[in-house]
Amino acid sequence: xxxxxxxxxxxxxxxxxxxxxxxxxxxxxxxxxxxxxxxxxxxxxxxxxxxxxxxxxxxxxxxxxxxxxxxxxxxxxxxxxxxxxxxxxxxxxxxxxxxxxxxxxxxxxxxxxxxxxxxxxxxxxxxxxxxxxxxxxxxxxxxxxxxxxxxxxxxxxxxxxxxxxxxxxxxxxxxxxxxxxxxxxxxxxxxxxxxxxxxxxxxxxxxxxxxxxxxxxxxxxxxxxxxxxxxxxxxxxxxxxxxxxxxxxxxxxxxxxxxxxxxxxxxxxxxxxxxxxxxxxxxxxxxxxxxxxxxxxxxxxxxxxxxxxxxxxxxxxxxxxxxxxxxxxxxxxxxxxxxxxxxxxxxxxxxxxxxxxxxxxxxxxxxxxxxxxxxxxxxxxxxxxxxxxxxxxxxxx
Numbered sequence: 001x002x003x004x005x006x007x008x009x010x011x012x013x014x015x016x017x018x019x020x021x022x023x024x025x026x027x028x029x030x031x032x033x034x035x036x037x038x039x040x041x042x043x044x045x046x047x048x049x050x051x052x053x054x055x056x057x058x059x060x061x062x063x064x065x066x067x068x069x070x071x072x073x074x075x076x077x078x079x080x081x082x083x084x085x086x087x088x089x090x091x092x093x094x095x096x097x098x099x100x101x102x103x104x105x106x107x108x109x110x111x112x113x114x115x116x117x118x119x120x121x122x123x124x125x126x127x128x129x130x131x132x133x134x135x136x137x138x139x140x141x142x143x144x145x146x147x148x149x150x151x152x153x154x155x156x157x158x159x160x161x162x163x164x165x166x167x168x169x170x171x172x173x174x175x176x177x178x179x180x181x182x183x184x185x186x187x188x189x190x191x192x193x194x195x196x197x198x199x200x201x202x203x204x205x206x207x208x209x210x211x212x213x214x215x216x217x218x219x220x221x222x223x224x225x226x227x228x229x230x231x232x233x234x235x236x237x238x239x240x241x242x243x244x245x246x247x248x249x250x251x252x253x254x255x256x257x258x259x260x261x262x263x264x265x266x267x268x269x270x271x272x273x274x275x276x277x278x279x280x281x282x283x284x285x286x287x288x289x290x291x292x293x294x295x296x297x298x299x300x301x302x303x304x305x306x307x308x309x310x311x312x313x314x315x316x317x318x319x320x321x322x323x324x325x326x327x328x329x330x331x332x333x334x335x336x337x338x339x340x341x342x343x344x345x346x347x348x349x350x351x352x353x354x355x356x357x358x359x360x361x362x363x364x365x366x367x368x369x370x371x372x373x374x375x376x377x378x379x380x381x382x383x384x385x386x387x388x389x390x391x392x393x394x395x396x397x
Contacts, residue, residue: 105254105285107227108278109138112256112271115223119258122215127183129262136257136268144249146272147241155201156244157213158235163228166277167235167246169270170213176260176267177201177209183262184208206237213237216269227284247274254278317360317371318349347374 116133123131150156150171157170181204201209217232224230238244247253253274260266278285320340347359348371356378360371 105278105282107285107287108254111223111227111285112138114226115219116258118219118222119216119260122219123212123260126212126215127180127262129183132261134259134261136259137255138257139255140252141255141272142249143245143247143251143253143272143274146253146255147245147249150241152241153201153239155206155209155213156238156241158238158244158246159217160233160235161230161277162233163230164277164280166274168232168274168277169244169246169272170216171270171272172209172213173267173269175265176269177205179262179265179267180212181205181208182265200239210234210237220271228281230281247276251276313352315357316351317362318351319362320348 112135116135120131120133123133151173153174155172155177157172159168159170160166161168185208213234217234220232221230251274253272256271256273258269258271260269320342322338322340324338344362348362350357350360350371350373358373358377359375360373362369362371364370
């Protein structure tokens, strides 16, 4: 059995003196079984407070770090402090990844700015009233999202761009329809918004709306004339968005919002063109200003034709061509004769460069040798029709 001295040594090694001391017993851990409910809640609160203080103190942040509102907005890409020209990040960039900004088609904005001016004049003549047309916005949307956002009742017109062989959508809201009907049929001037009844449109309302839509489509054709020739035809009119599906829901489209005001009443017209519809004129819409690169220049063509007609060309009269061995050519001496198998009445060829033009009969006028053209010029192998076909092929790409 160990003696007192050996017991003291063992106690020092195992730290039994600290356990046995009164101060140590107060600091000894207490098991959860011996705690009350209040002590357990206080211990959990103290543990959470220690964790938060540790996260704020080291600044690194662990897996349980709490994000503030600015960090959440930055992560999702909804930072309101950045401008519209800054590239989107986060979830917002993923949402808009399939869309193409209309700013990449600057000529499109010029075309619809021209439409605003044309429609203002046409609608004033159509209604005999003071009409003001303004463009609210041009934006990129998904086709399915747009159909779900249309406030009903409304008239959705399916329009066809005949030259592009594709479709678009023209939406007229109910307030504009009722305002236009009041103006055309001599109704009273009612201020504020017109109360819309929950009923379908009548035949007269649909007919008057069709006439107004045809006027706007004619102005749209004239607005696109400087860029390309395209006719917009009204295919059908729908009141249910499900029957006006002209593209897949996920496809991107250009949305143009026009506001029409007639004194104290009016409404909105929305023109939706899928990107697949305007793809045939994408190169023209990429231009920065009107007339930058639009087909031929007739003034330059006329000047070029005048200069070509006035140009001097050299024409050769070829009497005869004969192939001889090189040895005979090297052995020729002064006085040797080369016989041509031609008679004085045989025609000679007139040639410009390497191109044969026509045939002629040789003769003389006074002391000069002359030729008389005996038949019309040979038709050229490359005509202007070939160049026009190449131009049409390039424009159709």
